[in-house]
Amino acid sequence: MKRDFTPELYAATHRGNLGDLAHYRAVCRGTTRILELGAGSGRLLAALARAGREVVGLELDAGQRRLARRTTQELSVTRRGSVKVVAGDMRKFDLGRPFERILLPYNALFCLLTERDARACLRSVRAALAAGGLFAFDVWNADPVLRYGLGTSEADEPLFELTVGQRTFSVFEHTHEARARQRLSVSYRYVAHDASQSFVSKIEQRYLGSKQIKALLESAGFAIQSWAGDFAGTPFRAGSPHLVVSARAR
Numbered sequence: 001m002k003r004d005f006t007p008e009l010y011a012a013t014h015r016g017n018l019g020d021l022a023h024y025r026a027v028c029r030g031t032t033r034i035l036e037l038g039a040g041s042g043r044l045l046a047a048l049a050r051a052g053r054e055v056v057g058l059e060l061d062a063g064q065r066r067l068a069r070r071t072t073q074e075l076s077v078t079r080r081g082s083v084k085v086v087a088g089d090m091r092k093f094d095l096g097r098p099f100e101r102i103l104l105p106y107n108a109l110f111c112l113l114t115e116r117d118a119r120a121c122l123r124s125v126r127a128a129l130a131a132g133g134l135f136a137f138d139v140w141n142a143d144p145v146l147r148y149g150l151g152t153s154e155a156d157e158p159l160f161e162l163t164v165g166q167r168t169f170s171v172f173e174h175t176h177e178a179r180a181r182q183r184l185s186v187s188y189r190y191v192a193h194d195a196s197q198s199f200v201s202k203i204e205q206r207y208l209g210s211k212q213i214k215a216l217l218e219s220a221g222f223a224i225q226s227w228a229g230d231f232a233g234t235p236f237r238a239g240s241p242h243l244v245v246s247a248r249a250r
Contacts, residue, residue, distance in 0.1 A: 006199045007063035008164045009190050011041035013171065013201070016106055017242065019231030020138065021047045024103060027136045027246060031100040035128065037090040037121070038108035042068030045083055046075055053081040056095065058088040091120045098130035104137035109213070110205040113183070118208075122220035126249045135222065136246040141229070142182075142207035143238055150177045156189055168193045182207050210236065210243055222247040 024044060028034050032053050036044055039057025041064060048055050049072065057072075059065045065085050072083040086095070090104070091112065102125050112118040125135050156172035163169075169190040176185045184205045191198045208216070217224060224247050226233070229240025236243060 005164055005167065005169075005190070005197070006201055007041070007061075007067045009162060009169065009171075009188075009199060010064070010201045011043070011067060012162045012164055013188060014040070014106070016043060017138070017231065020044075020105060023138075023231040023244065024048065024105060024136065027103070027134065028101050033097070033099045033130070034101045034103065035095070035099040036103045036105070037093075037125075038104065038106075038111065039068050039085060040064050040106075042071035042085065044103065044105055045085070046071050049075055049079055049081050049083045051079070051081050055081065055083045056099070057083075057085045058090060058093055058095075059085060060087070060089050062087070091117050091124070093124050093128070095128065098133065099128055100130050100133045102129055102133065102135050104135070107139045107205065109137055109139050110142075110184075110207050111203075113204060113206045118206075118216060119220060122216065122222070126221055129249050132248070134225065134246050134248055138231070138242055138244045139208070139213070141210070141236075141240050141243050143209050145177075145207060146182070146209045149179050150175070150184065159188075162190070167197075169199075213243065213245070217245075217247050221250050223250045 028048055034048055034055045036057045039045055039059040045055055045057045045068060057068055059068060065087060068085045112121055156174050159171045159173050161168060161170055169192055172189040174187045184207055186203045188201045226246045227236050228234060228244040229236040230242055231244055
């Protein structure tokens with residue numbers, strides 16, 4: 001049976017943003033119970049794990065859960081603490097206990113494809129936060145795209161090469177924007193150099209502008225604590241690369 005490299009290829013393509021791990025470590029400093037939504041390959045879980053701390057990763061995709069468990073199991077026993085990867089949907093979850101920090105990193109908010117889904121997720125987050133707890137997330141800054149559009153690539157565009165295990169793949173990207181619906185569909189095609197295999201990974205996003213995100217948080221009962229344009233804490237501006245937010249339940 002041929003191995004499905006898709007989760008590993010996805011993880012190798014999407015490695016986060018410069019400075020995001022340090023940012024979330026700082027956000028979680030001094031806490032003992034953390035929940036990450038959309039844990040993916042376990043990259044952030046591994047960065048936050050430490051003795052005396054419980055870190056839980058909620059992930060819907062079975063392939064990503066397997067990869068996250070492997071990632072966290074490779075940590076040294078002294079670093080690991082309690083790290084769990086559980087199956088679940090960020091739109092509706094209840095793990096039976098509160099968390100001091102709930103994280104939604106690396107554009108995961110934009111993976112909620114309807115207003116209803118986004119509101120449901122925020123309701124679950126608010127219910128799962130411990131008293132005085134903090135909800136933290138980051139997305140790419142969609143304000144310029146809302147204003148000018150992003151455009152659609154007419155054909156696969158070559159990006160780079162990736163080596164996973166003993167296999168090397170060429171990576172191609174195809175982007176389609178439905179601007180009226182604020183929807184973005186990006187397909188990544190991975191072609192093995194020996195032409196024996198190819199895989200496709202597709203990401204669907206519903207991007208939101210900064211004003212929309214602020215209104216969504218306020219309507220869900222959150223008070224914004226920080227509103228930055230990058231992971232260094234620079235104030236958010238129209239041309240900022242990211243929107244990095246932390247909020248507390250009112």
